[in-house]
Amino acid sequence: MLDLVPVRSDQTSADAVAASVRLAKLADELGYHRYWVAEHHNMPAVAATNPPVLIGLLAGATQRIRVGSGGMMLPNHAPLVVAEQFALLEAAFPGRIDLGVGRAPGTDPVTAWALRHSGPADADDTVNRFPEILDNLAAMMDPAGVSVTVAGRRHALNATPAAGSAPELWVLGSSQYAAGLAASKGLPYVFAHHFAGTGTREALELYRSTYVPSEEHPEPRTFLTVNAAVAETADEAERQALPQLLTMLRLRTGAPLAPQQLVEEAELTPIADAQRPIVDSMRERWIIDDAAGALKRLRALADEFGVDEVMVNPVGGAHVGEDPRTAPGREQTLRLLAAGRADW
Numbered sequence: 079m080l081d082l083v084p085v086r087s088d089q090t091s092a093d094a095v096a097a098s099v100r101l102a103k104l105a106d107e108l109g110y111h112r113y114w115v116a117e118h119h120n121m122p123a124v125a126a127t128n129p130p131v132l133i134g135l136l137a138g139a140t141q142r143i144r145v146g147s148g149g150m151m152l153p154n155h156a157p158l159v160v161a162e163q164f165a166l167l168e169a170a171f172p173g174r175i176d177l178g179v180g181r182a183p184g185t186d187p188v189t190a191w192a193l194r195h196s197g198p199a200d201a202d203d204t205v206n207r208f209p210e211i212l213d214n215l216a217a218m219m220d221p222a223g224v225s226v227t228v229a230g231r232r233h234a235l236n237a238t239p240a241a242g243s244a245p246e247l248w249v250l251g252s253s254q255y256a257a258g259l260a261a262s263k264g265l266p267y268v269f270a271h272h273f274a275g276t277g278t279r280e281a282l283e284l285y286r287s288t289y290v291p292s293e294e295h296p297e298p299r300t301f302l303t304v305n306a307a308v309a310e311t312a313d314e315a316e317r318q319a320l321p322q323l324l325t326m327l328r329l330r331t332g333a334p335l336a337p338q339q340l341v342e343e344a345e346l347t348p349i350a351d352a353q354r355p356i357v358d359s360m361r362e363r364w365i366i367d368d369a370a371g372a373l374k375r376l377r378a379l380a381d382e383f384g385v386d387e388v389m390v391n392p393v394g395g396a397h398v399g400e401d402p403r404t405a406p407g408r409e410q411t412l413r414l415l416a417a418g419r420a421d422w
Contacts, residue, residue: 079105079412080148080272080303080391082116083125083132084322087337089402094125096403098132099139101392104409106140108416112389113140114148114178119185119193123325123338130163137171146176148268148303148389149250153183154193157211158237161218164245165237168219172243178268179215180250181208209259212249219244253277257285264292266299271363272391273326278302282383301387304379306365307394308372308411318407319366320344321395323357330356341395341407364393369414376415390415 081101085094102113115132118124126132129147137145150160160177168175183190217224221244223236249260252270254277260267267285271278282300289298307319321344328335331353339347349357365375380388394407 079110080114080389084338085123085125087339091125093402097405101405101408102136102140105412106143112144114146116148117151120189122335133167144174144176147178149178149180151180151182152211157215161215161237165219165241168243168245169238175245177245178248178250216247254281254284257281261285261288262290264290264295269302272303272305299386301385301389303389303391304365305393306390306411308369308414312368315366317341318394322393323360327357340398342398369418373418
């Protein structure tokens with residue numbers, strides 16, 4: 079599953095993090111394979127600002143599940159810092175850490191500038207040099223380390239002194255660029271279907287058709303992400319999906335952002351006629367249904383695109399009066415999907 083650590087109107091950041099820790103424990107208990115956290119900055123409804131910190135919290139609270147980033151946005155960070163963070167996480171939780179990386183800033187231009195203490199020209203250069211940065215990052219995390227030349231002298235560089243293993247590296251994207259890059263590097267690839275919605279087939283076909291086998295990954299590996307709200311009835315699932323639909327509507331139309339509404343608050347929020355097609359388009363791409371319908375659609379999605387895994391972003395909201403340190407709608411989505419998994 080994918081977690082943006084959403085912050086509702088009834089929550090503090092502490093509440094939102096507590097809800098995600100509880101959700102990760104549940105995913106671990108239910109047998110989910112991966113739990114990834116996103117990187118977004120300066121957004122009122124998202125507390126996933128620092129994936130390595132969250133990964134340490136979540137991995138420490140769980141026993142088995144792989145925990146990772148979906149993803150680390152490399153333009154925001156020095157590659158060695160990312161390598162050190164994830165090498166240390168892998169040392170603490172060997173065999174359980176994933177490093178998903180992307181080249182988008184994950185925020186607005188002003189916040190991107192503040193993250194780097196530099197001008198936008200540096201950001202553009204980082205995006206243009208993304209393939210080189212990806213190579214450097216992988217080399218730095220290798221247990222053997224890497225040798226670099228500075229001022230005509232060779233220097234050893236290790237992300238951590240005595241690594242026994244390295245995090246699994248994934249390339250994230252919502253375009254053919256990322257697909258082609260992952261294929262050329264022999265790396266696993268994730269398509270961000272949960273917010274792109276288009277171009278999925280073309281990107282995955284490009285990835286598979288141009289894949290260059292690597293020692294670690296002789297065969298291409300892919301999965302895609304999808305938003306899902308699953309409840310006891312399809313009508314209740316529609317209610318629980320509404321707060322996130324309205325959050326995404328504000329984001330897509332440039333309206334002021336705010337903490338995610340509770341279900342009852344969202345139901346009182348009017349949607350302009352001109353904006354209904356945007357909401358309807360998102361609703362059609364998301365999985366919003368009861369358990370049987372949701373599992374059927376998930377299976378169909380996996381079969382349609384031939385992916386190895388499907389990563390669910392549970393977007394079910396909460397009702398007025400529910401404990402702010404929990405995420406009832408998201409927990410319900412995970413429970414209902416896990417209960418029907420045997421039918422696959």
